Amino acid sequence: MKEVLIASFDMEVGGVERSLINMLESFDYSNHNVDLMLYRHQGDFMKLLPNKPKLLKEISQYQTFRKSISEIFKEGYTSLGVSRILAKINANLYQKRTKIVEPGYFQMQIMWKYALPFLPSIEKEYDVAISYLWPHYFVAEKVKAKKKIAWIHTDYSTIETDIRMDIQMWNQFDHIIAVSEACKNAFLAKYKELKSKVSVVENITSxxxxxxxxxxxxxxxxxxxxxxxxxxxxxxxxxxxxxxxxxxxxxxxxxxxxxxxxxxxxxxxxxxxxxxxxxxxxxxxxxxxxxxxxxxxxxxxxxxxxxxxxxxxxxxxxxxxxxxxxxxxxxxxxxxxxxxxxxxxxxxxxxxxxxxxxxxxxxxxxxxxxxxxxxxxxxxxxxxxxxxxxxxxxxxxx
Incomplete structure (x- = not known):
């Protein structure tokens, strides 16, 4: 039996979350023990999760990514609160400098990067760890696994990120999965040096x-x-x-x-x-x-x-x-x-x-x-x- 970890944010209503549920419904549990790590046990889709994967307990520091900065400070996570403020300031400066329409991806990227020193690691070692939603820093930096896999759900040619930072993160994964050939090609147009890592597995539908x-x-x-x-x-x-x-x-x-x-x-x-x-x-x-x-x-x-x-x-x-x-x-x-x-x-x-x-x-x-x-x-x-x-x-x- 392989020990597998699958990590994502939460189970709010959305397409990625529905595809995760479908994958978990169809997973081969006869050969895999699956732990599911959700940064926050929140969302209307929580009730749709199948019972075969083991839902790990919440870790309070990871819950902060879906909370406001004021909430983070009130709960005593000063370092994480400061990292969020710095990320917001840098994202705003980056938007003014580059005139990009949507700085949210860049802000999310650097928010995780700044927060990493203050986030705990997972003690258990896995055969396979899957990061289902970008940014993939949790599995890249805080999980021990023999094999690490990251998922691509969007058209990366259309979003603004720090490519150098992204390459460093992607290089910590053995495989990268795109949900379509077109999605794969769009990703490789931006990250051509990662070609050997990228495969296609379509969203599971039932x-x-x-x-x-x-x-x-x-x-x-x-x-x-x-x-x-x-x-x-x-x-x-x-x-x-x-x-x-x-x-x-x-x-x-x-x-x-x-x-x-x-x-x-x-x-x-x-x-x-x-x-x-x-x-x-x-x-x-x-x-x-x-x-x-x-x-x-x-x-x-x-x-x-x-x-x-x-x-x-x-x-x-x-x-x-x-x-x-x-x-x-x-x-x-x-x-x-x-x-x-x-x-x-x-x-x-x-x-x-x-x-x-x-x-x-x-x-x-x-x-x-x-x-x-x-x-x-x-x-x-x-x-x-x-x-x-x-x-x-x-x-x-x-």
Whole structure:
């Protein structure tokens, strides 16, 4: 039996967290003892964790990464609080100097780097330690393991990090796993020297689980709405492009499409900005935020069209889930989009712009035969991929 550690942040509602649950559900426990390290035992998905992996106790210092600076000082972790302040100051200076839109990744990176001296190590030694979510410093620096593996869930060509620091961290891993070929290629465009370490293991999906959850009865306005329903499940963040979706719907309204309604399931840091935008464009009755939902599948099932308006993705879990539910799917042409759907076969790829999103919706709405073809091809496709885990087990031995 191999001793395996899997580490991640928490179980808040999100695509990465859903993919982790699916992987844990499908893991080979006959040959592996699995410990699960969550920095914080928090999130609506905690109740969905399978009972076969052993959930390790929280370590208070690691809980601080999801807390405010004032909370950290109140709890007596002065050094960690100072490291957070320094990280925030440096990230702000870096943003002003480079004019980057989103300094969050850089701030997270240096926040971990500054905090490392004040974080405890894990005593147990493992055969394999897996870091499921970037930044991977915990497994890199604080875990003893014969084999270390790190996961890539996003398009690294689109995010700002300190490459030199990142290379030092990545070099502490034996293998790096990308969730798609496009995600791998985007990563290697930035870190070409790591080519020998990178493999592809797709996010594990369970069609049976998705379909079962989609049949759960929910009370929501979406179920009674007779308009043409567009649905998106995503964090309210810059990466997911929900602000672009609001502006695209306004453009469609200006073109005379009053029968459209767009429902978004999710939460995140951009919520206040998106609500302001909805109000400014007078879309309160047709762009509707349904907030965090533990089970998004009944909402996806109710859609006439599922849209992913993202600026960038690794491989969106929700798109695959919409395909499992045989929904017509439209995604923007982010750099990894071709690995997500086969254009005009089981999904539709539109230009990554406000006008592109509006034009794609307009075309799909007006072409029933195309929508029906997408639905039919999704029904005839097998989206189960549990065998992907065999690729991971092979890496355990390399």
């Amino acid at each position: 069609p049976q689980f998705v379909r079962k959850m989609a049949n759960e009865e929910v009370k929501s306005p979406i179920m009674r709405d007779k308009r043409f329903k567009i649905v998106t499940v995503a964090r309210l963040s810059h990466a997911k492009g929900i602000d672009q979706a609001v502006k695209a719907l306004k453009l469609l309204k200006d073109r005379g499409y009053d029968s459209f309604v767009w429902y978004v399931i999710g939460y995140g840091g951009d919520e206040a900005m998106i609500k302001r935008l909805i109000n400014e464009l007078k879309l309160q009755d047709s762009f509707i935020l349904l907030g965090k939902q533990i089970n998004p599948y009944p909402y996806m099932k109710a859609a006439d069209l599922y849209v992913q308006p993202s600026r960038y993705e690794g491989k969106a879990v929700t798109v695959g889930e919409a395909q499992i539910l045989s929904k017509p799917v439209m995604i923007t042409n982010y750099s990894t989009s071709a690995s997500q759907v086969k254009h005009a076969y089981d999904g539709y790829i539109t230009n990554l712009s406000i006008e592109g999103i509006a034009n794609g919706i307009e075309e799909l709405y007006g072409d029933n035969s195309l929508r029906n073809s997408l639905v039919s091809n999704c029904k005839n496709s097998n989206y189960s991929n549990v065998n992907e885990l065999n690729k991971l087990y092979i890496l355990f031995k390399k």
